[in-house]
Amino acid sequence: MAAEVGRPADRLDGVVWRNRALTLFDRVAVPVAVCDVYGLVLVANPAMAAECGTAPGRLRGREVLELFRPQEEAQVERIAEALRLRHRSRYRVSVRWRAPGGRERYGELTADPVSEAVGETPSLLVMLRPDGEREARPAEPSRVSAVEGRVLALLARGASTVQAARDLGLTRDGVTYHLRRLSARWSAANRTELVARAYALGVLAPGVWPPEPAE
Numbered sequence: 030m031a032a033e034v035g036r037p038a039d040r041l042d043g044v045v046w047r048n049r050a051l052t053l054f055d056r057v058a059v060p061v062a063v064c065d066v067y068g069l070v071l072v073a074n075p076a077m078a079a080e081c082g083t084a085p086g087r088l089r090g091r092e093v094l095e096l097f098r099p100q101e102e103a104q105v106e107r108i109a110e111a112l113r114l115r116h117r118s119r120y121r122v123s124v125r126w127r128a129p130g131g132r133e134r135y136g137e138l139t140a141d142p143v144s145e146a147v148g149e150t151p152s153l154l155v156m157l158r159p160d161g162e163r164e165a166r167p168a169e170p171s172r173v174s175a176v177e178g179r180v181l182a183l184l185a186r187g188a189s190t191v192q193a194a195r196d197l198g199l200t201r202d203g204v205t206y207h208l209r210r211l212s213a214r215w216s217a218a219n220r221t222e223l224v225a226r227a228y229a230l231g232v233l234a235p236g237v238w239p240p241e242p243a244e
Contacts, residue, residue: 082129
């Protein structure tokens with residue numbers, strides 16, 4: 030009976046500590062966000078939002094690696110695979126992003142997997158450490174990584190996500206990740222438009238079958 034009486038108080042204590050943690054999260058000067066395992070922002074503090082020139086609520090549902098672009102795609106692929114295997118290391122990614130004043134800034138994202146129970150799919154506590162800034166350069170939409178070029182070539186051949194994953198030695202989620210980033214970069218509404226943009230930008234070699242990335 031005593032345990033029953035104590036439960037409401039325990040719940041109240043939990044709420045109090047959660048509210049204190051959120052208050053600290055908002056006040057800390059370091060740019061911080063909590064993301065799901067796929068990198069979608071769940072909550073961000075004002076310092077993180079300020080780096081993007083927006084309000085914290087407007088970052089919810091955005092992809093953290095679209096906001097802060099990796100400088101090395103290989104880093105991201107290794108981290109994504111480690112997270113799928115539920116490794117609990119600290120991960121670092123060198124990134125760049127457009128500051129509110131129009132300058133290009135550089136820094137490092139640190140991601141720590143966190144969860145309340147063993148075996149539970151973790152969330153990611155993401156912190157940003159800015160290094161410096163440079164004048165913004167014009168976007169180069171035709172530049173893709175070697176892996177992105179191979180994904181596009183397989184897509185142009187009519188390969189499914191599963192087939193592309195098997196041919197490239199990636200997971201299905203890994204292929205989907207690259208397609209989502211390319212679609213966002215080129216504002217492509219579907220896979221047909223994505224392939225058309227790849228040919229228009231010279232990413233895929235014209236007049237070649239089966240399709241291959243351009244040199």
